[in-house]
Amino acid sequence: MSLELRGITKSFGALVANDSIDLKVETGEIHAILGENGAGKSTLMNIVYGLVAPDSGEILVDGQVKVIRQPSDALAAGIGMVHQHFMLVPVFTVAENIVLGHEKINPLGFLDLDQARIAIKKVSDEFNFEVDPDARVEDLPVGVQQRVEIIRALIYDAKVLILDEPSAVLTPQETDELLNIMKNLKAKGTSIIFITHKLREVQAAADRITIIRRGKVVGTAEPTASQEELASAMVGRPVQLNPDKSAHSVGEVVLDIAGLTIKDTTGRSLVKNVSIQVHAGEVVAIAGVQGNGQSELARAMVNLEPHIEGSIKLVGEEIIGESVRQALHHGIAFVPESRELDGLIGSFSIAENLILDVHDLDPYARGVQLFPKVVNEKAVERVSEFDIRIQSISDPVSSLSGGNKQKVVLARELSRPVKVVVASQPTRGLDVGSIEFVHERILSERDAGRAVLLFSTELDEVLALADRIAVMYRGEIISIVPSTVSREELGLLMAGVVSEGKAIA
Ligand SMILES: Nc1ncnc2c1ncn2[C@@H]1O[C@H](COP(=O)(O)OP(=O)(O)OP(=O)(O)O)[C@@H](O)[C@H]1O
Numbered sequence: 143m144s145l146e147l148r149g150i151t152k153s154f155g156a157l158v159a160n161d162s163i164d165l166k167v168e169t170g171e172i173h174a175i176l177g178e179n180g181a182g183k184s185t186l187m188n189i190v191y192g193l194v195a196p197d198s199g200e201i202l203v204d205g206q207v208k209v210i211r212q213p214s215d216a217l218a219a220g221i222g223m224v225h226q227h228f229m230l231v232p233v234f235t236v237a238e239n240i241v242l243g244h245e246k247i248n249p250l251g252f253l254d255l256d257q258a259r260i261a262i263k264k265v266s267d268e269f270n271f272e273v274d275p276d277a278r279v280e281d282l283p284v285g286v287q288q289r290v291e292i293i294r295a296l297i298y299d300a301k302v303l304i305l306d307e308p309s310a311v312l313t314p315q316e317t318d319e320l321l322n323i324m325k326n327l328k329a330k331g332t333s334i335i336f337i338t339h340k341l342r343e344v345q346a347a348a349d350r351i352t353i354i355r356r357g358k359v360v361g362t363a364e365p366t367a368s369q370e371e372l373a374s375a376m377v378g379r380p381v382q383l384n385p386d387k388s389a390h391s392v393g394e395v396v397l398d399i400a401g402l403t404i405k406d407t408t409g410r411s412l413v414k415n416v417s418i419q420v421h422a423g424e425v426v427a428i429a430g431v432q433g434n435g436q437s438e439l440a441r442a443m444v445n446l447e448p449h450i451e452g453s454i455k456l457v458g459e460e461i462i463g464e465s466v467r468q469a470l471h472h473g474i475a476f477v478p479e480s481r482e483l484d485g486l487i488g489s490f491s492i493a494e495n496l497i498l499d500v501h502d503l504d505p506y507a508r509g510v511q512l513f514p515k516v517v518n519e520k521a522v523e524r525v526s527e528f529d530i531r532i533q534s535i536s537d538p539v540s541s542l543s544g545g546n547k548q549k550v551v552l553a554r555e556l557s558r559p560v561k562v563v564v565a566s567q568p569t570r571g572l573d574v575g576s577i578e579f580v581h582e583r584i585l586s587e588r589d590a591g592r593a594v595l596l597f598s599t600e601l602d603e604v605l606a607l608a609d610r611i612a613v614m615y616r617g618e619i620i621s622i623v624p625s626t627v628s629r630e631e632l633g634l635l636m637a638g639v640v641s642e643g644k645a646i647a
């Protein structure tokens with residue numbers, strides 16, 4: 143099935159998010175859409191899926207104009223979409239989630255649990271997915287949850303599948319599996335619209351590439367193009383994909399984690415007796431496959447983990463037992479793994495979110511009195527420095543594109559005087575130009591003598607920024623290696639293989 147967009151235009155107030163976009167996706171092709179944060183990619187896909195109404199323009203399926211006012215219209219026309227934020231109910235099984243979807247948006251008629259199991263099996267067999275219909279969604283790894291979303295779209299008989307940043311939360315292995323699934327779908331004639339900021343994936347999977355900048359289609363690129371060519375076509379200037387890391391001189395120990403154990407509410411240890419020191423002027427990266435205790439370790443740095451034993455010292459002072467605010471005021475910059483959960487207050491303005499850390503302090507406030515002018519001046523400064531694409535600093539932060547939300551968190555956390563920077567997945571969802579900026583910024587924090595503790599599942603990021611790499615596996619640090627380690631060796635360590643094929647039991 144082919145999909146054609148003609149003259150799609152959508153404005154939000156004065157901002158033209160989509161400006162007369164023409165795009166054609168042929169039957170059985172993987173069509174990548176590349177564009178900076180805020181370029182208008184998600185808006186365009188939401189229009190195609192019936193979540194956002196365009197101001198003008200037409201959507202054609204196999205040459206026929208289709209009116210799509212809601213997702214059920216899109217599904218009926220053969221268009222499915224997998225969102226970056228999954229729409230599954232965690233406590234339900236896979237089959238229950240699929241039935242639930244049918245009840246809500248139902249172009250095909252009611253489906254009971256048994257029929258759902260049969261339908262799941264049929265699709266899984268056809269496309270080679272491993273998914274247990276009776277598994278509870280919350281027990282499944284993220285990559286499998288995403289497969290459930292894809293299965294749901296396929297059960298609706300989607301012939302055009304939209305994937306909006308599907309790999310942003312996947313591990314490298316899960317990403318490889320996703321790329322294989324995409325190729326299988328393509329071989330069976332499904333067309334795929336693929337949005338990603340990871341150029342390696344574009345090179346690996348795309349048949350054609352369309353580039354969008356500031357709401358307009360600005361060109362196409364060949365999948366044979368180099369990452370440098372793709373990056374500069376997208377951003378409109380040359381981008382340095384690998385930051386320059388100067389030689390560094392390390393100082394005293396700034397962050398001293400000793401014997402740290404973190405348990406969940408049932409008493410199971412998620413982090414086991416972890417000890418590591420980070421010096422002034424040093425980037426230590428914690429690498430690992432998601433789910434090996436890194437998230438808990440990161441959250442412990444600002445006391446977000448209640449069941450904790452051991453010690454975390456900041457320049458000699460114990461911070462365990464303090465409030466989150468106290469920990470932050472001690473001089474920790476904290477970029478949380480989930481900007482939506484821990485980083486931002488969606489209904490607050492961009493300006494307010496940019497000063498959340500200091501909103502009650504001089505010069506922004508004295509006692510109960512707030513000084514909005516000072517807040518706004520600071521916000522405007524940070525927006526321009528971090529190139530955050532906004533209309534007005536008084537808009538709610540929830541109206542920003544994914545990558546621009548991330549930049550709000552980074553601008554706030556990397557702009558205040560601190561001793562330690564703790565950053566989890568700092569570039570998740572950022573375009574290549576913004577990644578370049580954030581990487582330079584993190585290295586300049588290091589060069590200015592800050593201790594940086596970086597949590598990242600991106601091997602490239604770890605290798606580019608770290609001075610030392612600590613690999614976490616099943617709650618423990620199993621190895622600390624210099625940044626000269628090879629990609630392959632690091633990958634093996636992350637899989638728990640410590641030496642010569644010897645796996646950790
Ligand atoms: N509901 C809304 N209200 C106001 N502005 C919006 C709304 N939705 C999107 N925008 C604006 O439209 C522009 C395009 O956003 P969109 O989410 O489409 O970008 P994107 O290309 O998907 O970016 P990213 O790579 O960061 O996900 C942004 O400037 C965004 O702030």
Ligand SMILES: [Mg+2]
Pocket residue numbers: 183184185543544
């Ligand atoms: Mg987007």
